[in-house]
Amino acid sequence: MATDILMPALSPTMTEGKLSKWLKKVGEDVKSGDVIAEIETDKATMEVEAVDEGKILSILVDEGTEGVAVNTVIATLGAEGESAAPAVKKAPEPEPAEAPKAAAPAHAKTAPTPKETAEPAWGETKPATVREALREAMTLEMRADKNVFLMGEEVAQYQGAYKISQGMLDEFGPRRVIDTPITEHGFTGMAVGAAMNGLKPIVEFMTFNFAMQAIDQIINSAAKTLYMSGGQMGCPIVFRGPNGAAARVGAQHSQCYASWYAHCPGLKVVAPWSAADAKGLLRAAIRDPNPVIFLENEILYGHSFDCPTSEDFVLPLGxxxxxxxxxxxxxxxxxxxxxxxxxxxxxxxxxxxxxxxxxxxxxxxxxxxxxxxxxxxxxxxxxxxxxxxxxxxxxxxxxxxxxxxxxxxxxxxxxxxxxxxxxxxxxxxxxxxxxxxxxxxxxxxxxx
Amino acid sequence: MAATQSATKKSKKPEPAMSKDELFRAYGKMLLIRRFEEKAGQLYGMGLIAGFCHLYIGQEAVVVGMQHAIDSGDEVITSYRDHGHMLACEMDPKGVMAELTGRATGYSRGKGGSMHMFSKEKGFFGGHGIVGAQVSLGTGLGFSNWYRENDRVSLTYFGEGASNQGQVYESFNLANLMKLPVVFIIENNRYSMGTSIERSSASRDLSLNGVPWGMPSLSVDGMDVLAVKAAGDAAVAHCRDGKGPYLLEMKTYRYRGHSMSDPAKYRTREEVQRMRAEHDCLDSAKKHLEELGYSEEELKKLDDGIKARVQEAADFAQSSPEPDEKEIWTDVLVEA
Missing domain, CATH: 3.40.50.920 (Rossmann fold)
Incomplete structure (x- = not known):
């Protein structure tokens, strides 16, 4: 009896992924625990281990295929001598509508193409995900201004917990793309101090839920110092990361902080929706001489929108x-x-x-x-x-x-x-x- | 660990860390702080200074000794007991006193007050009202020097009460992990508000608090400006060599209450008197200067000049106008 190998969901928001590599060929034997394939999720490249034992009877999705929906049958596994053909036919449709729902809200899969996504004045557009747009915004600003740097948990060697900063360590090096320990209070204060001394930090919070550890530094130090110093000492800094509910991660990881930060004078609070928003607003936030709270959304990271390609594209805050x-x-x-x-x-x-x-x-x-x-x-x-x-x-x-x-x-x-x-x-x-x-x-x- | 032990011995018998002239200047600065704070206490009593006002009287040797160990371009940051640090950084006593009285001519144009003053020009980064927050911020000042690959050092002061804050240890970890040029200075004045060190800290030797992070440290007689200077020299040299942060525990004492509204029931009058009589930083520096040949008259003249300077600051602070009402809306954001 052949067993189907399904495209696994490897993160709470994953609805589809890229099947980047097969490590087993048709006809090869597989033992439980063997790595059979590599899959790129919205967060990282992950290895897929076999659960069952047997021989690979068929590979149904070629390596390199992007956008493979979670729970798609990607291969079949069978006993010695079993043929592939029946397995493929049998490949049941395991309630395809229901399983993805459990992994992500229904609307995550079908982002409507908005009627007016592009900024007409900015000319040519091309499709980009919100993730790519954020990365491009940071990259362009870091190329333009040596005082801009990125710090946070897993932003450098791991390439970003959500892959926003993928490739940035290679381009900018470890002095400008900095991995921090998991100590939000301390590293946020450190970034605020660096901003007071004229640098322009981008602080990535793995999620804004963790920024609560650091909220004293954001409000009492970053937002108020300009006023308390009679205008002498500003704090040009961006705090960014996913905000709000992701999917199925429970109460401590699913909360919208828009109202918390919007309450405070001395801060700007930005919440992009499309890729154009993400790119244009993040560039403006990095250039802004004030502390900016930049509230992203994990589910939107993988959504694709038309986005202006112009090197000069930026959107006004406010x-x-x-x-x-x-x-x-x-x-x-x-x-x-x-x-x-x-x-x-x-x-x-x-x-x-x-x-x-x-x-x-x-x-x-x-x-x-x-x-x-x-x-x-x-x-x-x-x-x-x-x-x-x-x-x-x-x-x-x-x-x-x-x-x-x-x-x-x-x-x-x-x-x-x-x-x-x-x-x-x-x-x-x-x-x-x-x-x-x-x-x-x-x-x-x-x-x- | 070894560094700490040998240093403790060293601090008991300091090398002459200052020349005769330098000691004279240091004494003048300590005296300025003492007289300034006495005047601030008076103005508070007269209702001209309000809110929280934390006087530095007793601790002057710490900040003056450390200031003599750094160069212009280095940064200083501290908590809310900050008047002494500002004067040591050579901020103008008139501007500091005017801020205390909430006037337009104050360093923060009357919008900061005692706990929130800054001078980028003089390398003074505040003046912070949240216990311990300045430790992470000071680590960030060190970070900015590391980032720019210059050889500047940041002095980050905090009390022994703040030394129990979680972010202090987060900062120690970050600083030594990244080898940031930060001198962390614990001003251990024995009382975090009304709670004695014995009742607030399980650590009996605060200079060891950096050991888990591999940070070298010294325990220093913070009532002796020469000992402070010697320790400061060692710590600053370590940072400038790119070896990372350094921890100094300054054993000091404040003669006044935690703030002006502190009834100080948590310690005896005798304890305060004994510290003043036996350990006062001004007395011991004065004795040194006399031994070095300064006359009673010269020292009296110095004091008179300082008293006049402080009176001038007080007059300036009282005669300056309050901020324009329009100022309430300025400096919330930098106009982009």
Whole structure:
């Protein structure tokens, strides 16, 4: 009886990967524990070990193939003398729809191609993942300015926990791409001190959850020193890394910090969605003379968008982008929730409601003008965030609208947010905790 | 370990680490700090200085001795007990006192206060109010020198209370791992606010606190400016040679309370009196100078000049205007 070897999920957010190398050939014997293949995930290159014993009967996915979905049958294993043919035929479809769902939220697989991703003024674009865009932004800025360097856990020799910094150690060397011990409080303070002395550090947090260890240095040292020194001593630094829920990593690794940092004067807070956002905003953040919190999203790292190729491409901080124009309701979102908002807008269009989607890009300073202008046109506003509702970014957006264009409103502002609970682990519960497009659709429909 | 033990012996019998002139200058600086702090205490009592105000009286030899071991271009960073460090860095007493009184002419234009003052020009990086935070920041100053491959050194001061903070050990690890030119200086004045060292630290010899990270260290009589200077010379030379960080434990004592609002019930008056009478850094330096031939008159003249300078600073601080109300909105962000 032949056994199927399936494409394994090797990280919490992996939905597909590259089958980079086969280490066994058809006809070779395999023992349990043998490395049979190498697979590149969204985080690293991993070895796949055989679980069962037998002879490789067939290899169904050639090495070098990219985008192999998790749970695809990649090879079959059988007993001596068994033929490959029946195994292939039999290769069952092991509930292909369900298994990937467990590995990542459904929307991770199908990023909608946004209607207006590229910045038209920047000319030529080509597809790039958010990961590549972030790497390019750092690389270009480090080439241009010797004071810019990258430090964090696993950024150098390991090539980045999420491979954002892949190849950067080779180009810039160990003095500018620096592996740190797992001591966020200490290395963050060290980076802030270096910034006070004129360097421009990029601090990568493996996730923003770990930055809580260092939040005193971010708020009390980085954000306040310029003010306390009467303008003498600034802190040009970028704190970046994945923020918010990944997938199935539980409460301590799934939290949105947008509201925490946006509360504090002295900081700028940026949350890109597309590859163009990632590249243009990160370059601006590195050049900015102030401390910038740069909130990325792990699920978006592998998403591909059209991105300007121009060497000069940069986006302004503090400016939102209308991703989709509409006339009857304004949906305000940031980071991965722009995906949710865009899907909701599609669904609403089918039901005859024209929604405008604003991608905030920067949370502090908030682009109030763009929000107000839109709401004055549509008369309705819904905010979408994956963070908790209480004292969240949605509260700020709703109050901003009330303060500035109350008379234009035809209905009360509405917040869509993650549920007010620590993130559960179970797949069904996790899905219930995070805003889905239909939540937004439902919220919008109540306004009419 | 060996370094620490031999150094302890060494610090008991210091080599003459300063020339006659240098000692005279050091004495003048210690005296300036003493007189300045006495005046600050008076102004606090008059309600002209408010909030937290931590006086450095008693500890002057530490910062002055160390300052004599470094060059211009090196960096200094400390906690909130920072007036002495600023004066040692040759920041203007007028600007420091004006900041204490919250005036526009202060170093932070009245927006920092006693605990938050800086002078990039003089290499003084604050003035930090969170216990222990300056240790990581000071490691970052050392990092910037390592990054730039210059031969500058950062002096990072903290109290024995801060020495129990986790980030201090994270910084020790980073500094010796990367061989950063940082001199870590524990100002062990025996009391972290009201808690004595015996009640706050399981470590009985703080100079050994760098041993797990392989950091060389010295335990120093911090009431003796010559001993401090000698230890500082050794530590700074180690850093400049690219050998990484160095830890100095300065055994010192503060005569005043933790801050102005401290009733100081945690120690006896006799203990304070004994330290003042037997270990005062100014008394011992003065005695040295007299032995070296300075007359009572010369030293009195120095003191008179310093008193006048401090009075001038106090007058300046009281007569300067408060910051313009528009200043409340400035310096939140650098305009890009």
């Amino acid at each position: 400016k939102a982008k209308i991703e989709r124009e509409g006339t009857q309701v304004t949906i305000v979102a940031f980071s991965i929730m722009v995906d949710v908002a865009m899907k909701a807008a599609d669904a609403l269009a089918e039901q005859g409601i024209s929604a405008e989607v604003i991608n905030l890009r920067t949370i502090r300073p908030l682009d109030i003008a763009t929000i107000i202008e839109s709401v004055k046109k549509t008369s309705r506003v819904v905010s979408v965030e994956e963070g908790w509702p209480f004292a969240g970014i949605g509260s700020e957006i709703c109050m901003t609208v009330v303060e500035n264009c109350f008379d234009w409103l035809d209905a009360p502002p509405v917040r869509v947010a993650g549920l007010d609970v620590p993130m559960p682990y179970a797949a069904n519960l996790e899905k219930l905790a995070l805003p889905q497009p239909n939540w937004v659709v439902d919220a919008v429909k109540k306004l009419f």
